[in-house]
Amino acid sequence: MDSTPLDTTIVIPTHTEDRWSSLVRTVACALSQQAEPAEVVVVTDHNRGLFERIQRELPGVTVLENAYAKGVSGNRNTGAFHAKTALVAFMDDDITAGPEWLGRLVEPFADPRVVGTGGGILPDWEGPAPRWMPEEFLWAVGGSYAGMPTETSPIRNVWSASMIVRREVFDAVGGFRVGFGKLGDRNRPEDTELCLRMSAHDGGQWMYVPSATIRHEVPANRSTFPWFVKRCYAEGRGKVQMAGLDDGGSDTLGAERSYLWSLPKAALRNLGAGLTGKGADNFLRAGGIVAGVAAAGWGGVVETVAAKRATKTQKTLETAR
Template identity: 30%
Template sequence: MFEKQKAIIYSVIIPTYNRSSSLLRLLTSLENISFPRNRWEIVVVDNNSTDDTRIKVKEYWKVNDINISYVYEKRLSFTVARRTGAEHARGDILVYIDDDVSVGKEWLKSIEEGFLNNNIGMVGGPIKPKYEEKPPKWVTEMNGIWLSLFDLGNHIQDVERIPGPNLSIKKKVLDELGGFPPDTIGVESEGKSEVIEKIYVGPGDWGLCQKVRSAGYRIIYHPKAIVYHHIPPIRLTREWWKSRFRGEGSCLVIYEQYEKKFGRIMIFLKIMYSLLEFLKSLIILSITKVLGIKKKEINIFWVIFSLSKAKAWLVMLFKPSLASELWEMGLSGVSSNQIKQSDRFIRFLR
């Protein structure tokens, strides 16, 4: 770990894995924000990267008059990386952003404005797309939330949720609530394969938002706290979207089984219900295609989503404790070898 010591209030936490070029683009955008440099820091959490991430951050650190820390976290888990960032942060406000975004000039200033009101626990803002190539029409017709896009207009307002790529929270609130729930285990291949290796195991930032509101804190959306999500070509492919919907479907099952601890009889009923959902979505899709009807909520991805839920419940039938095991792995992290040597039940969820 290396760092420059200065008094700060805001800690910009960036979990990263094998995206040194994207990370450098983000760091460069942070140089240009209109906010006093002695009031914020950057904490880069390298989640077991195998590329030149450490070298790039160190080079950046040497030539820029900015508060920056580099922390290596070998346990693969988004939740662990976020927690490690919080542990090394010196600010009262933890500003979480993803490594594949860049920020607007008024971004941090607007986050500060969002926290000026009473009883604010969390602040976020728009996440706008920057496609690396022109997206196909079917992508733009999908709900942008699947690409972590978010835009509620031009007014400051109370909201129920803020997406993780642009999420700020008071450190004392995060500590009070016990941190982020599990999110994902493993990492996304980002074009090196058509398959996404990571497993979605919990509600992550959405779950944290629920905890914040349940504790009586407000969540604020500020329209000028803008980040731009850089979307690579792999995320404009049907293979990526299928993988995403498969992951989200199995995640719902893992979360429900972790919460409810169903026995095998109830799990069997869940399998039957999920299969009916799958058949219903398949029939509706077939009818709409014949009739030439197009709707966002009716497409092959939702068919895959329903099927993935049925498959996940089938896995739980044979191993009901798997959900709790995955939840704990999400909280504690795993090594690269553990991911590669994961048992057949976990591989079946991918």
Template identity: 30%
Template sequence: MAVLPTTVVVPTIGRPSLDVLLRSLRESAGPRPADVIVVDDSETRSGPAAARNRGWRRARTPWVSFLDDDVIAEPDWLARLAGDIAAAGPDVAGSQGHVTVPLPARRRPTDWERGTAGLQDARWITADMSYRRSALVAAGGFDERFPRAYREDADLALRVQDAGGRLVHGRRGVVHPVRPAGFWASVRAQAGNADDVLMRRLHGPDWRERAGAGPGRRRAHLATTAAAAGALALAATGQRRAAGAAAAGWLAATARFAGRRIAPGPGDPAELARMLLTSAVIPPAAAWHAAAGWLRHRGAGPWRGVPDLVLLDRDGTLIHDVPYNGDPERVEPLPGAADALDRLRAAGVRVGVVTNQSGIARGLLTEDDVERVGKRVEQLLGPFDVWRSCPHGPDDGCGCRKPAPGMVASACAELGVPPDRCVVIGDIGADVAAAEAAGATGVLVPGPQTRPEEVAAARHTAPDLGTAADALLGGAW
């Protein structure tokens, strides 16, 4: 059977709807995807952006197809996905499927159902969105500062388009049932106002128009909240007439807001009670979250995410430096190296080794010796996605021996990683210089062989490999 050049990534918190989605994928007609990765976020609750990043970084296919865990793939979804991918020209960075939200046939929809139905017209939502993996790499993936399933997909789409990628609509589709919601669901949804603030910080005041997000109601909610606060403040100072006027303004604005929400709805008593109560609470909730967003994101800059590839020097960085060692039994990992590598791999970061082995040129080692030592390193610390070893001496004039960029550039090319999405970690200045010469970022972890002037010259340093890995996972590179 034909295999699609895509990996399906589904973030989940363990909802029962996941089984329904996976069943619909199994039953969908068409070629099979190369892989399906389900990212369980039920324990860490790091958010869908972070969960999707962990998923796509493990993908090794040219495309990555994102689905939410509460959608159902249409019976021909895979066949149509194959057609959408085949039709995508080289300038196409992403393709969106259409979303259908089934609404009640015998009554008018509730406020929550109408809100869910708005997904049918939303742009670039990850309920059904496929991206070229290269576009995700270049953009750094989803911005994990968006903690909810809200705006993180629009932010990524704007960044991909700003980089010159074209986004198109495909022919495939999913069904998005309206999931149950509690009485105060519309109030809890006001947390998204903080994400709207981040969108403005990152993309400017016209972000709504570019993302097709609609005008929003934040200004109206702020005005309503100001009227309520003014009424309370005036009443507290004994200015009853002015307080009454402010209270009347608040009441009129709240009634108008509630009326707009009630009119298209079913009109049953439960919905009326929900609309009246939540319409009074939503404006101050929106104002609170907007203010929190302004404080939290006041210094927000462009998102880089974690690097796609981390290349590490071998001797003095991963293992104890035994000069010209050809004996696998003498290989001893440095403290914390295994944990640091495991954390990088868990985040979907690919790892590799770039090592100078001039002992071969000096006649002190053979290539077989270096290979056997490398296999022992793999046993203790592996697996690694790429290995590069330079057998030349300092005077051979090769382009691979660090500080030359050859090994770094070659490793990036093999894995299809742009050098500016790669970090090189080493214990001497030649490691950092090789990174910078290749267009990558160098991080110096000083050891016994490191000279003071190398530490002073390095732009990025860390006291140990574990600290360096944590910094990279936190976006500090």
């Protein structure tokens, strides 16, 4: 049976039983959407025990195993390529969403130029939010950050924790780039890279819908300053790797440069607030901005040097043949 334009499949990638309680909660959110999905698909990442447990204990969902190399990109592709609906929604296995989430993200697809949408993401801290965490860096814990639109607006990219794609365009570009994503210590922006390719395919548009809000779990071990610095460093490396994939001459990192230009003002604003008696935490947040920029910048330098060395080595090998 052919799908209607607004039929949607929800895909939830998962990889470990350590997140079982979170997965159960996410699945419950998916199944309770007011805009009822045609199918909810949970995809396990080369974990047979988890696959069998979901089959036994989570009725009402389709369970698949990652058909690609280990990693979340292959997990999502497995579910998305299984779908037969016009739209495919992605949820992470550690988020919660209200019953209106899906319907709000679907609305912009009334415009045929829209190839994808994404919603607002609030950090769901396991403990208290760090006093030093700048709102401009909430992306480091998977959250929407200060400076993003406050109403439905066009945007360059959204995040796969809360994303819907037009399936025909997703399929046309080959889905998420397998091997380029989050696995182990690697933290490559596979969702941003996908958004760029889908937009470039036929000039399509992404829309950010801040009212389609989810809460994204932030465990205590990701609330520490050392983890924050490490995450920013990895992001710097990942963005340079992403730029290296683009051979079309587009300004892949234009949004990142605009974002960086906004950070000195944010740091000064926090310093000013601290100096005028509005709380010592403002000094800490200003320091967080400086540390985040420095870590990301250093990551970018390291990756740029590594890429140049790899290119030089490759040329040497080709010359020696």
